[in-house]
Amino acid sequence: MARPGVRPYTGILFVLPFLLPFALFSLWPLLCNLWLSLMDYFLAERATAWNGFANYVALTESDYFIRGLKNSLLFLLTVPALQIGALGLALLVRRALPGAGWFRTMYYLPVVVAVSVVAVAWRYVFQYDGLLNSMLDWSHLWPGADMDWLGRPQFALYAAMIFAVWKNVGYYMVLYLAGLQAVPRALHDAALLDGAGFWQRLRHVTLPALQPVILLCTLLATMGALKTFQEVLVLTGGGSDTITLLMFVYGAAFHGQSFGLAAAAAVVMMIICFAVAAVQFRYFGQKGIWGKEV
Amino acid sequence: MSTEQLALNLPAAVQTRRIRLGALALPLHYAALLLCALLMTFPFLWALAVGLSKDPSGIWRFPQAFWPRDPGWYWFGRVLNEIPFFTYVGNSLLLSLCTVLATLLLAIPAGYALAHMEFPGRRWLFGLLLATLMVPMEIGVVPNFLTLSQLGWLGTYGAAMLPNIASAFGVFMMKQYFEALPADALEAARVDGANEWQVMWRIAVPMSWPAVTTLAIFTFVSAWNDYLWPSVVLSDRMKMPLAVGIFHDLTGPFATSTSLVLAAVVLAALPVLLCFVFTQRWLLAGVMDSRA
Known part of the structure; x- marks a missing residue:
């Protein structure tokens, strides 16, 4: 909407202070990764040399990278788990019961505390003489439980997923709560009157109305899952077959000193992100979440 | 039933249905809320109880671990010192x-x-x-x-x-x-x-x-x-x-x-x-x- 008296460059002036750091620290890295991924980078001389696709070939031959890729993709299991958990919690705290506000606050608490702080506590929950085993023992589900949840490759990654869901479910709960407010009351009442049960109303009234929120939440959760780093770093340090893509990038760059290899892995990660986002847009539709189209 | 009658009965019908469901579900609802609250907060509660227990011998035993044993600020003092x-x-x-x-x-x-x-x-x-x-x-x-x-x-x-x-x-x-x-x-x-x-x-x-x-x-x-x-x-x-x-x-x-x-x-x-x-x-x- 052009305003009379507003010159075109006024808009540019408004955007410029944002645009400079945005271009340098958000856009440039994407291009730079592409470029670096085709190079050998010599840290000491700050020199680069074209090496064709050697970095990508090295990736396919790297056991760590393959495992990181597999684990990061496995971590996508948290996306549906988060949606179901968050929607469930949102439905639970939606009604204005006495104390509902307190419950919302409690469910949100894990979101505001740093991963590097709470995950340390979870490490003691999961360890072989830890709280989880003690709970299993006490509940008689598994008397004398002594599983080292973080030390066994079969379980460690899933333990990290449980932690990730616990940590983030409150965030999506709030987004779903916001979405639930937009579900028309009249539709609900009409469905009730027609004798629709809870699940039928959920399936035919609530979920269709929530579609934009579901898209937003699955997008955010997917990105969260693909960039898993700290959850695993704190819980297992990358042992027990839990290394992730971003851990590989970090390790290759700052421990292995091979920035080209790290950049190639980052490019692979970027492609996966875009691909998954494209699938989600196609699946859940584009309408609504970014507001008015430009 | 004529359309008018239906329209008149509509809010009442919805109301009864809601009340009936609510009366049935309220205790269950609170039980679910409470269970989830425990799930979401137990690591904090446990860490707090452990931090307050001067005597660390019981910190691994569920459910005693959630109650401080020999309570005091000893560990917090050490953290701030070190x-x-x-x-x-x-x-x-x-x-x-x-x-x-x-x-x-x-x-x-x-x-x-x-x-x-x-x-x-x-x-x-x-x-x-x-x-x-x-x-x-x-x-x-x-x-x-x-x-x-x-x-x-x-x-x-x-x-x-x-x-x-x-x-x-x-x-x-x-x-x-x-x-x-x-x-x-x-x-x-x-x-x-x-x-x-x-x-x-x-x-x-x-x-x-x-x-x-x-x-x-x-x-x-x-x-x-x-x-x-x-x-x-x-x-x-x-x-x-x-x-x-x-x-x-x-x-x-x-x-x-x-x-x-x-x-x-x-x-x-x-x-x-x-x-x-x-x-x-x-x-x-x-x-x-x-x-x-």
């Missing part, structure tokens, strides 16, 4: 507040321009913002490290802040909110001779207070909790923010005593938890505002 806790908190505060301020100063004008102005490249900018929202920032860790080392800024707070202040998410949020403002109010100010800069700061921003506070709180919390980037650029322990410093301490020399570690976890979580409990009214209201 970890430069307040230095970390100060660093975190400085870093987070500067990040919030810079983010707001950049995102507000950009969001306003996208919402209310026409300028060349506007569609392009919008598309680029969308694209960067699809990939996590952490992908840029290597190029950003190289850029900042080229600038010679490694080890400074500027380096720890800069990549985080250009928030595409923030611009989106402000744009959405500014778009929804009543056009009349902005137009009236223009008619009175205000220029766009004045319209934005004097009219649009005060009317968008929920979005501004939400963005501020979100940015604050994520800056406060950020680990990866600050740990890459900051190497001096006395410059580290809480999330980085305490993690290094907890996984290093202090890992020998569980009580010490969990007391430190409680102390480290406390500032942000308190901050949240005091601001949650605005935070949750802002998130739940359908426009934001």
Whole structure:
């Protein structure tokens, strides 16, 4: 909407202070990764040399990278788990019961505390003489439980997923709560009157109305899952077959000193992100979440 | 039954159905709420109980572990003695507040321009913002490290802040909110001779207070909790923010005593938890505002 008296460059002036750091620290890295991924980078001389696709070939031959890729993709299991958990919690705290506000606050608490702080506590929950085993023992589900949840490759990654869901479910709960407010009351009442049960109303009234929120939440959760780093770093340090893509990038760059290899892995990660986002847009539709189209 | 009768009976029917369901489900509902609350808070409660137990012999036994044995501040005292806790908190505060301020100063004008102005490249900018929202920032860790080392800024707070202040998410949020403002109010100010800069700061921003506070709180919390980037650029322990410093301490020399570690976890979580409990009214209201 052009305003009379507003010159075109006024808009540019408004955007410029944002645009400079945005271009340098958000856009440039994407291009730079592409470029670096085709190079050998010599840290000491700050020199680069074209090496064709050697970095990508090295990736396919790297056991760590393959495992990181597999684990990061496995971590996508948290996306549906988060949606179901968050929607469930949102439905639970939606009604204005006495104390509902307190419950919302409690469910949100894990979101505001740093991963590097709470995950340390979870490490003691999961360890072989830890709280989880003690709970299993006490509940008689598994008397004398002594599983080292973080030390066994079969379980460690899933333990990290449980932690990730616990940590983030409150965030999506709030987004779903916001979405639930937009579900028309009249539709609900009409469905009730027609004798629709809870699940039928959920399936035919609530979920269709929530579609934009579901898209937003699955997008955010997917990105969260693909960039898993700290959850695993704190819980297992990358042992027990839990290394992730971003851990590989970090390790290759700052421990292995091979920035080209790290950049190639980052490019692979970027492609996966875009691909998954494209699938989600196609699946859940584009309408609504970014507001008015430009 | 005629249509009129049906219409008359409609609210009553809905009402009875609701009451019947409610009466059946209320105790169950609270039981579910309580169970979830326990699930979401037990690590904090356990860490608190362990931190308060001077005698650590019972900390692994469920459910006694949730009740402090021989309660006292012993472990908290040791944490404060052995970890430069307040230095970390100060660093975190400085870093987070500067990040919030810079983010707001950049995102507000950009969001306003996208919402209310026409300028060349506007569609392009919008598309680029969308694209960067699809990939996590952490992908840029290597190029950003190289850029900042080229600038010679490694080890400074500027380096720890800069990549985080250009928030595409923030611009989106402000744009959405500014778009929804009543056009009349902005137009009236223009008619009175205000220029766009004045319209934005004097009219649009005060009317968008929920979005501004939400963005501020979100940015604050994520800056406060950020680990990866600050740990890459900051190497001096006395410059580290809480999330980085305490993690290094907890996984290093202090890992020998569980009580010490969990007391430190409680102390480290406390500032942000308190901050949240005091601001949650605005935070949750802002998130739940359908426009934001």
